[in-house]
Amino acid sequence: MSAYDLAVVGGGPAGVAGALTAALLGLRVVLLDGNARLGGQYHRHALGERPKARFARQCEVLSARAEVRTRRQIWAVAAEDGAFTVHAKGEPPLLARRLLIATGAHDRPLPFPGWDLPGVLTAGGAQALLKGDGVVAGRRVAVAGTGPFLLPVAAGLARAGAHVVGVYEASSGLGLAGHPILALGKAGEAAGYALRLARHRVPYLTGHAVIAAHGGQEVTGVTVARLGRDWRARSAKRVACDTLAVGYGFVPQLDLAVQLGCATASDADGSPVVAVDARQRTSVPGVWAAGEPTGVGGSELAELEGRIAGLAAAGGADVPAVLLRRRARLRAFAAALHRAYPVRPGWTGWLREDTLVCRCEEVPLARVREAQRLGAADARSIKLLARPGMGWCQGRMCGYAVSCLSGQPQQAPRRPIAQPITLGELASPQKDS
Amino acid sequence: MTERFEIVFEGRAVPVVAGQSLGAALHAAGIRSWRTTRFGGRPRGLFCGIGVCFDCLVSVNGAAPERACLTEAAPGDEVSAT
Amino acid sequence: MSDVIVIGAGVVGAACAYYAARAGLDVTVVDRGPVAGGTTGAGEGNILVSDKEPGPELDLALLSNRLWRELAGHGGFEFEAKGGLVVAATADAYRQLTDLAAAQGVEHTAVPGEALPGYEPELAPGLAGGVHYPEDAQVQPMLAAARLLDHGARAHGRGTLRLRTGVTVTGFLRSGERVTGVRTSAGDILGGAVVNAGGTWGGDLARLAGVHLPVLPRRGFILVTEPLPKPLIRHKVYTAAYAEGVASDSADLATAAVVEGTPAGTVLIGASRERVGFDRTTSLPVLSRLAAQAVELFPALAGVRAIRSYCGFRPYCPDHLPVIGPDPRAPGLYHACGHEGAGIGLAPATGYLLAQRLAGERPEMDLRPFRPDRFGEEER
Numbered sequence: 049m050s051a052y053d054l055a056v057v058g059g060g061p062a063g064v065a066g067a068l069t070a071a072l073l074g075l076r077v078v079l080l081d082g083n084a085r086l087g088g089q090y091h092r093h094a095l096g097e098r099p100k101a102r103f104a105r106q107c108e109v110l111s112a113r114a115e116v117r118t119r120r121q122i123w124a125v126a127a128e129d130g131a132f133t134v135h136a137k138g139e140p141p142l143l144a145r146r147l148l149i150a151t152g153a154h155d156r157p158l159p160f161p162g163w164d165l166p167g168v169l170t171a172g173g174a175q176a177l178l179k180g181d182g183v184v185a186g187r188r189v190a191v192a193g194t195g196p197f198l199l200p201v202a203a204g205l206a207r208a209g210a211h212v213v214g215v216y217e218a219s220s221g222l223g224l225a226g227h228p229i230l231a232l233g234k235a236g237e238a239a240g241y242a243l244r245l246a247r248h249r250v251p252y253l254t255g256h257a258v259i260a261a262h263g264g265q266e267v268t269g270v271t272v273a274r275l276g277r278d279w280r281a282r283s284a285k286r287v288a289c290d291t292l293a294v295g296y297g298f299v300p301q302l303d304l305a306v307q308l309g310c311a312t313a314s315d316a317d318g319s320p321v322v323a324v325d326a327r328q329r330t331s332v333p334g335v336w337a338a339g340e341p342t343g344v345g346g347s348e349l350a351e352l353e354g355r356i357a358g359l360a361a362a363g364g365a366d367v368p369a370v371l372l373r374r375r376a377r378l379r380a381f382a383a384a385l386h387r388a389y390p391v392r393p394g395w396t397g398w399l400r401e402d403t404l405v406c407r408c409e410e411v412p413l414a415r416v417r418e419a420q421r422l423g424a425a426d427a428r429s430i431k432l433l434a435r436p437g438m439g440w441c442q443g444r445m446c447g448y449a450v451s452c453l454s455g456q457p458q459q460a461p462r463r464p465i466a467q468p469i470t471l472g473e474l475a476s477p478q479k480d481s
Numbered sequence: 482m483t484e485r486f487e488i489v490f491e492g493r494a495v496p497v498v499a500g501q502s503l504g505a506a507l508h509a510a511g512i513r514s515w516r517t518t519r520f521g522g523r524p525r526g527l528f529c530g531i532g533v534c535f536d537c538l539v540s541v542n543g544a545a546p547e548r549a550c551l552t553e554a555a556p557g558d559e560v561s562a563t
Numbered sequence: 564m565s566d567v568i569v570i571g572a573g574v575v576g577a578a579c580a581y582y583a584a585r586a587g588l589d590v591t592v593v594d595r596g597p598v599a600g601g602t603t604g605a606g607e608g609n610i611l612v613s614d615k616e617p618g619p620e621l622d623l624a625l626l627s628n629r630l631w632r633e634l635a636g637h638g639g640f641e642f643e644a645k646g647g648l649v650v651a652a653t654a655d656a657y658r659q660l661t662d663l664a665a666a667q668g669v670e671h672t673a674v675p676g677e678a679l680p681g682y683e684p685e686l687a688p689g690l691a692g693g694v695h696y697p698e699d700a701q702v703q704p705m706l707a708a709a710r711l712l713d714h715g716a717r718a719h720g721r722g723t724l725r726l727r728t729g730v731t732v733t734g735f736l737r738s739g740e741r742v743t744g745v746r747t748s749a750g751d752i753l754g755g756a757v758v759n760a761g762g763t764w765g766g767d768l769a770r771l772a773g774v775h776l777p778v779l780p781r782r783g784f785i786l787v788t789e790p791l792p793k794p795l796i797r798h799k800v801y802t803a804a805y806a807e808g809v810a811s812d813s814a815d816l817a818t819a820a821v822v823e824g825t826p827a828g829t830v831l832i833g834a835s836r837e838r839v840g841f842d843r844t845t846s847l848p849v850l851s852r853l854a855a856q857a858v859e860l861f862p863a864l865a866g867v868r869a870i871r872s873y874c875g876f877r878p879y880c881p882d883h884l885p886v887i888g889p890d891p892r893a894p895g896l897y898h899a900c901g902h903e904g905a906g907i908g909l910a911p912a913t914g915y916l917l918a919q920r921l922a923g924e925r926p927e928m929d930l931r932p933f934r935p936d937r938f939g940e941e942e943r
Contacts, residue, residue, distance in 0.1 A: 082532065082551070083551075084500070084553055089531065094498075094500055094501075095499055095500025095501075096483060096499075096500065124845075124847060126845075126847050133847075135847070154529060154531060154533045155529060155531075155533075157529075164523060164525065164528075164536075165524075166513040166514040166524050166525065166526040166527075167513055167526075168528070169527055169528060169529075169530060170528060170529045170530065170534075172529065172530065172531060173527060173528060173529050173530025173531065173550075174530070175530075176530040176531050176550075177505055177508065177527070177530055180502070180505070181498075181500070181501045181502060181505030181506075181509075182498060182501070183501070183505045183506075183508060183509040185508070265513075265514065265524050266513045266514065266524070307845065309844060407525075407528070407534065407536060408535065408536075409520075409827070410518055410520045410521050410523070419709070421713075422598060422706075422709035422710070422712070422713055423572065423597055423598030423709055423712065423726050423728050424597050424598060424709070425596075425597035425598075425728045425729060426596075426597055426600075428597075428600065428604075429596070429597035429598060429599065429600050429604070429705070432599060432600070432604050432705040432706075433598070433599070433705050433706050433709055435827065438827070438871075439535075439790065439870075440534075440535035440538070440789065440790075440870060441533060441534050441535045441536075442870060442871055444533045444534065445528075445529070445533070445534050462843075462873075463871065464845035464850070464871070464872045464873075465850075465869055465870060465871055465872055468789060468868035468869065468870045469868060469869055470865065470866055470867065470868050470869075471786075471788070471832075471854040471857060471858050471864045471865055471866075471867055471868070471869055472854075472858060472864075472865030472866060474786075474850060474851055474854035474869055475851060475854040475855035475857075475858045475865070476851075476855065477851060519790060519792065519828060545866055545867075545868070
């Protein structure tokens with residue numbers, strides 16, 4: 049098995065920038081990504097479409113300078129004699145002397161009655177359908193949750209022909225005019241979305257949330273409530289729709305970093321993240337991390353962190369101070385967004401006793417509460433007693449909610465098997481041919 | 482020129498634009514659930530759309546269930562509910 | 564002031580507390596974590612008589628088996644009387660299995676190779692035979708521990724049972740030689756007796772009390788599959804090599820196939836044993852071996868996906884017997900720990916017998932084989 053100098057896991061802005069930077073400095077680089085095309089979530093694009101010019105150029109240069117392997121699901125990474133093995137499904141493990149973890153993030157849903165009805169999608173899921181497959185998620189769509197990501201989702205759906213019945217932003221702010229995006233120097237971007245929403249007459253309501261979805265086989269309507277400061281529902285009304293796109297921020301994907309024993313830290317919103325130093329180095333020598341796994345901060349920050357990690361992994365060259373200053377500014381922006389869009393505790397009041405907290409194992413709130421009564425004082429023991437997070441998704445969907453319900457700080461989850469793998473393949477790993 | 486073809490879901494023809502995932506093609510055709518849960522028998526389809534939630538498990542050509550949102554549709558795929 | 568302080572809210576501590584409360588004693592259970600968060604939380608839930616050599620541990624297992632069935636009657640946790648099937652690849656191994664079964668004197672049926680499919684249709688062909696043990700069972704151990712504490716507190720105790728989680732024991736209170744309580748992160752707690760049910764950490768607790776108890780962590784990994792729509796495996800199925808691995812003293816890695824279905828639809832695959840301290844790093848070679856052995860036993864598992872794995876630390880004593888009973892070196896201190904991989908199965912008997920002792924009765928079974936001072940002094 050010949051060793052690469054650097055293996056990069058994740059083909060979004062951070063991974064591509066990191067791989068490219070290191071490859072241009074002469075490293076033998078391999079980049080692996082689970083999707084059919086590079087791009088991650090931000091630059092996701094349909095077959096035959098070109099992503100944004102800058103990213104497209106990076107990908108072109110990268111494929112000439114490094115090995116790019118898409119459709120690779122990485123189920124494990126391991127340290128081995130001063131190097132790392134990267135285990136993708138269906139092929140022999142590859143060996144690399146250094147590793148860059150750029151595995152991105154996924155939506156952070158909150159449970160509410162009816163959230164498991166077909167037609168209820170995460171905001172990121174609706175966006176992925178639109179950008180990656182050219183499919184508009186529904187005809188009458190409600191967009192709900194919290195955070196600036198709701199704006200591009202709603203604007204994209206409206207432009208693609210959906211009737212967006214409303215954008216329900218749970219945080220109480222000053223509406224679009226006082227949107228932190230404006231305050232933080234992203235006026236152009238926010239104004240673009242605002243203009244588009246206005247043109248399509250899409251109402252944007254702050255301090256409102258979808259607290260229930262209704263329907264038999266699929267969603268036919270939602271209950272929209274005006275929220276108090278702590279997000280407890282005040283008055284409520286029914287809104288007809290066939291689709292709901294909902295998201296309350298993002299969960300950094302740390303599985304591979306945790307497998308390697310990388311130290312974690314707590315982000316501004318309490319999310320566990322990979323702890324990195326000024327050069328994106330993790331606590332494990334030879335392992336770097338960039339982008340959302342080190343704290344959700346968007347594509348621009350991810351790309352910058354990828355570059356810094358690529359420089360650092362290549363060694364020698366100093367990281368220019370200008371990059372470090374830019375990163376500090378973008379990190380501050382990310383922290384400001386976390387502060388502007390916190391999840392408030394009143395959402396737990398939207399749940400009924402029979403509301404599923406865990407979709408996979410179908411664990412209702414009542415069973416979580418019973419486990420707590422029996423002495424399950426933290427999220428892990430709630431899981432052990434009542435099974436939320438034991439199923440197919442391994443707590444990726446319900447983990448945040450269960451942490452909130454436990455009243456304890458979030459812990460970085462341990463997932464030694466990051467993607468399901470057949471016992472046959474696990475038993476006899478693919479050999480080099 | 483975008484290539485188009487069909488797949489079959491439970492006997493029904495579903496149009497696909499090349500490159501689309503099975504989940505996207507089904508959803509676009511108005512088929513929003515193709516799985517029932519094992520305890521409550523609840524209908525499920527796409528939720529996270531990016532391979533994380535496993536709600537969209539679907540069986541293709543009789544094989545073990547796969548995530549519909551990650552599986553690219555291929556001409557003639559026979560897709561069944563799980 | 565309690566009659567009894569139990570340190571450890573795992574299944575052994577829960578059983579001690581439950582039976583002590585039932586015997587009319589006032590019990591306080593303390594744990595530095597939540598309920599069942601340590602050794603119990605990483606267990607499989609085995610209630611086995613099949614893997615025990617004739618002797619005191621088998622006697623304990625048989626008593627426990629009966630008690631588990633009684634406790635399951637209270638409800639609130641999964642208890643599956645699924646039976647165990649031990650299989651052998653060779654005629655020699657098969658004969659050893661049937662010899663052991665005869666010596667054990669527990670209910671069993673010898674199953675020749677050609678009859679195995681009647682018990683487990685998916686078993687690999689060509690096995691020499693097996694022994695079916697109808698009394699082997701499985702329990703969801705975390706929930707069982709929590710329910711035992713709850714039953715003890717609510718319905719079944721004449722005494723009282725109080726659970727205090729998040730309370731760390733930092734020392735023992737003494738009056739002369741006598742242990743009179745524990746010093747904790749939440750203040751001193753006085754008690755007439757203190758029970759060390761610290762599982763794998765039982766040795767550390769003993770050291771706090773100034774006595775030597777050689778309980779060592781033995782790491783084990785478990786693989787868990789996707790939930791299957793139809794059960795593939797009916798019994799707890801394991802190979803003859805499993806019991807040998809349990810009985811081994813080697814610090815090196817030993818693995819043997821132990822495969823079973825659960826009510827949640829998942830298949831649990833064990834078992835590995837190695838002495839590597841408290842290192843939680845996942846070993847991919849171990850997972851690979853577990854998968855290979857499971858597939859060898861059940862070829863249909865090759866296409867089934869593993870979705871997670873976990874590891875735990877079995878509390879291992881050099882002679883493979885648990886430590887149960889009063890510690891003559893520290894009057895007032897009792898131990899109930901060191902059950903290695905059999906703690907879930909042996910918990911009720913441990914609690915039942917210890918409670919008899921705590922209540923001043925003569926225990927139904929001779930506790931001498933389990934006495935805490937049997938190991939001699941710590942090697943220096």
